Amino acid sequence: MRPQLDFWYEFASTYSYLAALRIEAQAKERNMDIAWRPFLLGPIFKAQGWATSPFNLYPAKGAYMWRDLERLCDVQGLKFRKPDPFPQSSLTAARIALTDEVAPQRAEFSRRVYLAEFAEGARIDDDAVLEAVVDSIGLDGEAVLEAARSDAVKLRLRQATEEATRLNLFGAPSFVTPDGEVFWGNDRLEMALSWAGRRP
């Protein structure tokens, strides 16, 4: 059995973009597998009294985050455009990621959504944008969007978000090891991989 790490991400999250675009290379170096776990931060923020992203609620922190992201994208060789509006509504993207059709290519779908959103400036709450991303990985965008609207898929996303809440996740990206250790933030990716990869 190869060691595994759960990668919890939110499509609207800026630092999840950075993690999504580098996690597979980092895992490959260590012969590890990544389980891609999309969830919604909105309900978790709401439960602690936040109606929007803390980066909007606290302007100094928000202004810093945009500058920090710009610098980190530079280092990582990623293009960056500030999404407008921010945060984007990520509900449909997360549901699509959880369809049976997309599941085998969830990582690639997710990376392309992040690139559309943060490199190209596209709106991920626009069905046409998401259909085009699904088409681009060789699936039928229209059919997959239809599947994403099913009760079964809606339930899957609700359950994922409930599991995130049970794990006490409060931000994204978060990484959870098989022994239940939680690491928060793109900055902790390497530490999380090392932890999950330790021989008992």
Added chain:
Amino acid sequence: MRPQLDFWYEFASTYSYLAALRIEAQAKERNMDIAWRPFLLGPIFKAQGWATSPFNLYPAKGAYMWRDLERLCDVQGLKFRKPDPFPQSSLTAARIALTDEVAPQRAEFSRRVYLAEFAEGARIDDDAVLEAVVDSIGLDGEAVLEAARSDAVKLRLRQATEEATRLNLFGAPSFVTPDGEVFWGNDRLEMALSWAGRRP
């Protein structure tokens, strides 16, 4: 001229403990100088509506932080005890750090305060604890505490905190380069040093 980095720290801040205990070794490797800049986060938190540390206001984030800190102290080879209460009142420690007497040894004084607080579990709002720290670096603790109560020193700390506000600092540790680039968090120390050390 050796490159310089401003290290903004708050004595009650957990991640400032980690940064304070490793910044000089990191700077020495790069032939750089560190300006130690104590300030108070309390007034900055208050201005955005927080009456205490966000780690107390948001319990999931707080619980995570204590675990994260424990893991990071392990990696860094530092002892760790959770201060009680948290956050400690850091007013007197910050004033002492800004006295003329302590200024030439501000780094060593600050490290010893952090160790008393986070490794030994001592209360840094206790004058006797702070006097002992000052004594331990070869100064007269009683006289320095007296100096720390002077209007001149109180003003210095107020001005430092005002400068932090002007720089839009919102957390600690923060690092500021001579060209005004701000980096927040112990995780950004290496990036801040690299930025400040770049040849123009």
